[in-house]
Amino acid sequence: MSPGFKHLLLMTPAGLYCPVGDFYVDPWRSVKRAIITHAHSDHARSGSAKYLAVHPSKALLQLRLGLDIDLQTLQYGESLAIGEAVVTFFPAGHILGAAQVRIEYRGQSALITGDYKLQQDATCASWEPVACDLMVTESTFGLPVFHWPSTAQVMAEIIQWWQENQRAGRTSVVFAYSVGKAQRILMELCHSETATGPSSLPAAFGLPGPIWLHGAMLGPMRAYRDSGVKLPDFESVSVAPSGTDFSNALIVAPPSAQQSAWMNRFKDVSMASASGWMAIRGTRRRRNLDRGFVLSDHVDWKDLNCAVDLCNPEELWVTHGFSDVFARYQLEKGRKALPLKTEFQGEVDSEEVQV
Amino acid sequence: MRAFAELYQSLDATTKTSAKLEALVAYLSSSSDADRAWAIYFLLGNKLKPSVPTKALRKAAIEAAQIPEWLFEETYQWVGDLAETIANIVPKAQRLEHGSLSEWIEQYCRPLSKLELSEQIALLNQCWGRLDAQQRFVFNKLLTGNLRVGVNARLVTKAISEWSGIDVDVIAHRLTGEWRPTFEALNQLLEQGSETASPSQPYPFCLAHSLPANFYESLDSMNFRAEWKWDGIRAQLIRRNGLIFLWSRGEELLVGRFPEIESAATALDDGVVLDGEVLAWRDHAPLPFSELQRRIQRKNVSKKLMHEVPVRFVAFDLLEHETVDIRPLPFEQRRMRLEHLLTTCYPDANQSPPTISVNHLLPAATWSELAARREEARSVRAEGLMIKRKDSRYETGRVTGAWWKWKLDPFTVDAVLIYAQRGHGRRAALYTDYTFAVWSEGSLVPFAKAYSGLTDEEIRVVDRWIRANTLQKFGPVHEVKPHWVMEIAFENVQLSTRHKSGVAVRFPRIVRIREDKKIEDADRLQSILELVAARQG
Numbered sequence A: 001m002s003p004g005f006k007h008l009l010l011m012t013p014a015g016l017y018c019p020v021g022d023f024y025v026d027p028w029r030s031v032k033r034a035i036i037t038h039a040h041s042d043h044a045r046s047g048s049a050k051y052l053a054v055h056p057s058k059a060l061l062q063l064r065l066g067l068d069i070d071l072q073t074l075q076y077g078e079s080l081a082i083g084e085a086v087v088t089f090f091p092a093g094h095i096l097g098a099a100q101v102r103i104e105y106r107g108q109s110a111l112i113t114g115d116y117k118l119q120q121d122a123t124c125a126s127w128e129p130v131a132c133d134l135m136v137t138e139s140t141f142g143l144p145v146f147h148w149p150s151t152a153q154v155m156a157e158i159i160q161w162w163q164e165n166q167r168a169g170r171t172s173v174v175f176a177y178s179v180g181k182a183q184r185i186l187m188e189l190c191h192s193e194t195a196t197g198p199s200s201l202p203a204a205f206g207l208p209g210p211i212w213l214h215g216a217m218l219g220p221m222r223a224y225r226d227s228g229v230k231l232p233d234f235e236s237v238s239v240a241p242s243g244t245d246f247s248n249a250l251i252v253a254p255p256s257a258q259q260s261a262w263m264n265r266f267k268d269v270s271m272a273s274a275s276g277w278m279a280i281r282g283t284r285r286r287r288n289l290d291r292g293f294v295l296s297d298h299v300d301w302k303d304l305n306c307a308v309d310l311c312n313p314e315e316l317w318v319t320h321g322f323s324d325v326f327a328r329y330q331l332e333k334g335r336k337a338l339p340l341k342t343e344f345q346g347e348v349d350s351e352e353v354q355v
Numbered sequence B: 001m002r003a004f005a006e007l008y009q010s011l012d013a014t015t016k017t018s019a020k021l022e023a024l025v026a027y028l029s030s031s032s033d034a035d036r037a038w039a040i041y042f043l044l045g046n047k048l049k050p051s052v053p054t055k056a057l058r059k060a061a062i063e064a065a066q067i068p069e070w071l072f073e074e075t076y077q078w079v080g081d082l083a084e085t086i087a088n089i090v091p092k093a094q095r096l097e098h099g100s101l102s103e104w105i106e107q108y109c110r111p112l113s114k115l116e117l118s119e120q121i122a123l124l125n126q127c128w129g130r131l132d133a134q135q136r137f138v139f140n141k142l143l144t145g146n147l148r149v150g151v152n153a154r155l156v157t158k159a160i161s162e163w164s165g166i167d168v169d170v171i172a173h174r175l176t177g178e179w180r181p182t183f184e185a186l187n188q189l190l191e192q193g194s195e196t197a198s199p200s201q202p203y204p205f206c207l208a209h210s211l212p213a214n215f216y217e218s219l220d221s222m223n224f225r226a227e228w229k230w231d232g233i234r235a236q237l238i239r240r241n242g243l244i245f246l247w248s249r250g251e252e253l254l255v256g257r258f259p260e261i262e263s264a265a266t267a268l269d270d271g272v273v274l275d276g277e278v279l280a281w282r283d284h285a286p287l288p289f290s291e292l293q294r295r296i297q298r299k300n301v302s303k304k305l306m307h308e309v310p311v312r313f314v315a316f317d318l319l320e321h322e323t324v325d326i327r328p329l330p331f332e333q334r335r336m337r338l339e340h341l342l343t344t345c346y347p348d349a350n351q352s353p354p355t356i357s358v359n360h361l362l363p364a365a366t367w368s369e370l371a372a373r374r375e376e377a378r379s380v381r382a383e384g385l386m387i388k389r390k391d392s393r394y395e396t397g398r399v400t401g402a403w404w405k406w407k408l409d410p411f412t413v414d415a416v417l418i419y420a421q422r423g424h425g426r427r428a429a430l431y432t433d434y435t436f437a438v439w440s441e442g443s444l445v446p447f448a449k450a451y452s453g454l455t456d457e458e459i460r461v462v463d464r465w466i467r468a469n470t471l472q473k474f475g476p477v478h479e480v481k482p483h484w485v486m487e488i489a490f491e492n493v494q495l496s497t498r499h500k501s502g503v504a505v506r507f508p509r510i511v512r513i514r515e516d517k518k519i520e521d522a523d524r525l526q527s528i529l530e531l532v533a534a535r536q537g
Helices: A055-065 A151-167 A181-190 A215-226 A255-259 A261-265 A281-286 A301-311 A323-332 B002-013 B017-030 B033-043 B054-065 B069-079 B082-089 B101-114 B117-128 B133-144 B153-164 B168-175 B183-190 B259-265 B289-296 B303-308 B331-345 B367-375 B456-468 B525-536
Strands: A010-012 A015-018 A023-025 A033-035 A050-054 A071-074 A079-082 A085-091 A099-105 A108-112 A134-139 A171-175 A211-213 A250-253 A269-274 A291-293 A315-321 A336-339 B224-229 B233-240 B243-248 B272-282 B311-321 B356-358 B384-389 B403-407 B411-422 B431-440 B443-450 B470-474 B477-480 B485-490 B492-495 B503-506 B509-513
Touching (some): A050 A085, A055 A071, A055 A215, A134 A301, A151 A269, A151 A291, A181 A211, A181 A215, A323 B069, B017 B153, B033 B101, B033 B153, B054 B069, B069 B082, B082 B133, B101 B117, B101 B133, B153 B168, B153 B183, B168 B183, B233 B259, B233 B311, B243 B259, B289 B303, B331 B356, B443 B485, B443 B503, B456 B470, B485 B503
Parallel strands (some): A033 A050, A050 A071, A134 A315
Antiparallel strands (some): A015 A023, B411 B431, B411 B477, B470 B477
């Protein structure tokens, strides 16, 4: 870490710390004051005395950390002085309420991206580039083999797979993280701002068939709707009348459901996952999936480089994932860059934690 | 190319045999003869020869992706598959080209291997620019000769039979041996009638299942015969039209490798096919497999090597006799004919050591007698017993109930994990290739590499631990803190000058994690050396 930013930001055993503001960003231990970039479990941990986050993440954070947390919220673009630091949130485009955190102190600024993507996502505000002196970026998919296809192409693949399964009399089960990915898929499928009402009825939105959810999805779905995201009220598989034929349905479930007895209710089934990791054959085969859809809420290689160029920091810290590789690459391109050691199990399967 | 890449994807996407069969039949039905011939060639596991060196592919990919070499290597290490790394790392195709599989092979794949490095790089970049990622992946696999499709010969045979309407056994027989991706080969394959044209054509091998523990108690020993199971090269020896052919089980023609067997085979009657095992053999016992390996590696064998490692063909079945396919006859009748044939063809067998001999049946009537014989296997340097049902026909492939292999229990030791490397294929990106060490004079010496045996869950746990406990890296190899003790099984052990520990083990694999043991409790090299001594004594 460069001494140039020591008042602004430090890496400590509890996580990223701002000395002049006396707060942490996404700490992995209990602290006095935590700023949270988004509501995934590896970023939003319980036990801190006070929390600060962006307003659209409120419902999801309360779902994750409890209604009784001491949570203060700001709008995107709104600034707050904490100690000698000034904190502002900017959209990260990762999931609903995902924010980049800018910290300013005496004319210097640091930007902590949290997780982010540049692709459009109708369930959340789009990423914005933020000029800064120090940028702390994630690098979950920071290898040049990761190139995301367009969302439209992936959605077309999902619908085609669903229809093929229907013809074969097979239930389609797609595994997607229950906070973010699932809502993004459902929103894309319905791509309608007016769609409401009971949806387990076939073809309610010109779709090939009914959509049902795993029970674990209901909480996050409600939080999304409470936050103003116009998602239809899909029902849980468990309330389906006994004898319901799921063979023409699309079921959305968290990845953890794959190994559970919950799956037994579907007789002939095709299992798919929607994740950036599906770009790699080995990760798909290891999970015994029939199909993998390359749909990620993180930046791919090109967008990662693009984001760094747009924010154009004097110094870059790389965390979450292929930190060593991406930092070295940026360093060779002439930018001061270094990898951060974190307690996260980056590299492989980190998305998996976010159930 | 697109259709073949899609076939690959369908086969890769499912573990269900019925879905694979469906995809194969659909491909055969909709493709041209030229494509069919090539597709069958690859589906049977054949490779393009010569292949394009991976160096050319790497260089071309680095150039196309405009990234530093180290970044390419880091990425490849993580992905674990060169063809896939390249398919995803090079820029998206500018303009897709819709050539067929055979056109791509004739126009690009085959010419590529003959070019200079700089020309290869240029042409590779052109090719990648015309294929999407999925096609690029298959194309790269074809070039490097690493296309593993995940279907066995039996399924391919079934698909061809279903598509063509020709009996599956006829197809199986016609496919056995070398398959050339030509119209002639395809026409011969699809000819009506059940004759096979080529005198070199072997029969599909009959394969054995392992005898499940205590399963034999449910079988009547009187219905079975037993013989030693040897650790050599399973092979078919063909004598037809005055010619001699020796085929390995991998359906590779072994011509010229074992001249003494070919020369001895001239004494066989014409119209004969023997099934047996090629073994390195001296005096009354086989030599270790590592000795035989010295012979396998040589296409032209020297007099000296032939003298150092004499080989013999130990026959255990007769598939063709007097030009007639006798596979439908019961095992016992085939055996009687085999013994009679070899006695008449080699009348002096008792005086001079025969190069072609019969694998004798073991006189044992009950399972307990057989179990006792099995225990003696190591002393005659056999792997265990083969148990064959007396009335069984010679089956095609692995059919349950006819032949059983009853191998000796493997040796096991407790060893310490000291190095780890990323795996390949399904396990790419996870640390699954382990090197194990045992104690010698107070330090851990590596003695075996093992890949398989852990569950996916265990692999994940160990993988995480390895990431957090790496002491240092040597390229892709991570040296880890000695911590995990695992039980390693292996079939055989030999002294070796090539290994640091001085021993080489055969087929090492992980049996289980010994959570109950500390690293101090792992085995000593001395105890492995004692196993060697006991084995040789």
